[in-house]
Structures are given as C-alpha cells and as structure tokens.
Amino acid sequence: xxxxxxxxxxxxxxxxxxxxxxxxxxxxxxxxxxxxxxxxxxxxxxxxxxxxxxxxxxxxxxxxxxxxxxxxxxxxxxxxxxxxxxxxxxxxxxxxxxxxxxxxxxxxxxxxxx
Amino acid sequence: xxxxxxxxxxxxxxxxxxxxxxxxxxxxxxxxxxxxxxxxxxxxxxxxxxxxxxxxxxxxxxxxxxxxxxxxxxxxxxxxxxxxxxxxxxxxxxxxxxxxxxxxxxxxxxxx
Numbered sequence: 001x002x003x004x005x006x007x008x009x010x011x012x013x014x015x016x017x018x019x020x021x022x023x024x025x026x027x028x029x030x031x032x033x034x035x036x037x038x039x040x041x042x043x044x045x046x047x048x049x050x051x052x053x054x055x056x057x058x059x060x061x062x063x064x065x066x067x068x069x070x071x072x073x074x075x076x077x078x079x080x081x082x083x084x085x086x087x088x089x090x091x092x093x094x095x096x097x098x099x100x101x102x103x104x105x106x107x108x109x110x111x112x113x114x
Numbered sequence: 115x116x117x118x119x120x121x122x123x124x125x126x127x128x129x130x131x132x133x134x135x136x137x138x139x140x141x142x143x144x145x146x147x148x149x150x151x152x153x154x155x156x157x158x159x160x161x162x163x164x165x166x167x168x169x170x171x172x173x174x175x176x177x178x179x180x181x182x183x184x185x186x187x188x189x190x191x192x193x194x195x196x197x198x199x200x201x202x203x204x205x206x207x208x209x210x211x212x213x214x215x216x217x218x219x220x221x222x223x224x225x226x
Contacts (some may be wrong), residue, residue, distance in 0.1 A: 001171075032213040043219050103159070
C-alpha cells in the first residue's frame with residue numbers, strides 16, 4: 001500500500017525566512033498531493049494541493065512542487081509569519097482503485113519565531 | 115451552516131466500556147472517513163465509506179466498528195477490544211473523485 005514519509009518533524013524559522021517541508025511517497029500511481037495545516041486544538045484544513053499533471057502550484061506565500069520521477073513533493077512557505085506556526089501534514093492517495101482515502105505523513109511542527 | 119460536526123468534543127470512559135463517537139455532515143458528500151491522531155504519528159485511517167451501507171477497513175481498524183446507514187452519518191464505535199483507545203479522533207468527508215477532505219473539529223477520547 002501507499003507509504004508517505006514527511007521531513008522534518010519539527011522546523012523552527014525566524015519571521016520572514018522561508019520554510020520547506022518535504023514528503024516522499026511510494027505508490028508511483030498516486031495522482032493527488034494535498035497539504036493540510038492544523039493549528040493547535042483545531043481541525044486540519046487544506047491549504048494547497050497539486051495533481052500529478054503539473055509540477056508546481058503557487059498561492060500567494062505558499063507553493064507546492066512535485067517531482068514524479070523521484071516521488072516527492074514539497075511545501076514552500078515564503079516570508080513566514082507567526083500565524084504560520086502550526087502542524088503541517090502532507091498526504092497522498094493510493095494510486096490503484098477508485099478510493100479517495102488519503103494516507104498522511106507524520107506531520108511537521110513549524111514554529112515561526114518573531 | 116454547512117459542514118461536518120463531531121460530538122462530543124471531549125469524552126471520558128472507563129476501561130472495558132464501548133463508546134460511540136458521532137459524525138454528521140450536511141455537505142452531501144458521498145465519502146466519509148475516520149482518522150486517529152496520536153502525537154508524532156500523524157493521521158492514521160481507521161475506516162472509510164464511499165457509499166451508504168458500505169465501508170472498508172483502513173490501516174488500524176482492529177478494535178473499532180462503524181456503520182453507514184445514512185449518507186449524512188458515519189458513527190464510530192470504539193470497542194473494549196481496542197488496546198489503546200485514548201486518542202484524538204477526526205472524522206472527514208469528501209466528494210468522490212476530488213480528493214479534498216473536510217474535517218470535523220475532532221473528539222478527544224480519554225479512557226481511564
């Protein structure tokens with residue numbers, strides 16, 4: 001089945017710096033790669049996603065890149081702000097079958113120091 | 115107000131008792147999911163359902179049971195067979211084929 005690995009588990013940056021979180025997946029048939037943000041005590045919420053027919057997608061200060069050959073995708077946050085502090089999860093579905101189920105990485109705790 | 119609602123937010127139970135967590139959505143989503151969240155382990159899939167009266171086991175289904183009698187509802191029962199039930203449980207739903215999952219606010223279950 002699909003296996004998703006996420007690194008690093010914790011990341012501390014200074015306000016204004018960039019942050020990069022990387023995930024690798026095992027199923028080469030996976031075709032959808034979302035990123036979720038979970039603030040303390042709250043539900044995970046989708047912040048950006050990418051499908052396998054594109055290599056990069058950007059939305060203001062956040063971007064996701066996908067390398068299908070290497071089977072990895074990354075979240076990039078530029079000009080970080082204290083409100084970016086949260087746990088970030090990547091996910092990928094199994095490529096086979098028609099299921100929507102997402103397999104999540106173990107999460108990255110991002111701390112933005114003011 | 116559309117969304118996905120879990121209740122209760124906090125739940126305490128004695129060891130050996132079964133407990134049922136509620137999940138209701140009014141988004142008209144076909145697919146619903148239950149995830150368990152433990153520190154440092156991300157979100158692990160317990161059960162999922164793509165259509166009424168049908169559901170499949172996820173990666174950690176042992177000790178759990180579900181039902182999907184209505185499209186809007188996907189309750190999760192944590193049975194006494196679950197060896198380590200204390201955790202944060204998240205329910206989610208999605209439109210089939212789109213991928214994006216919408217999460218409820220979660221239920222924190224503590225078994226003492």
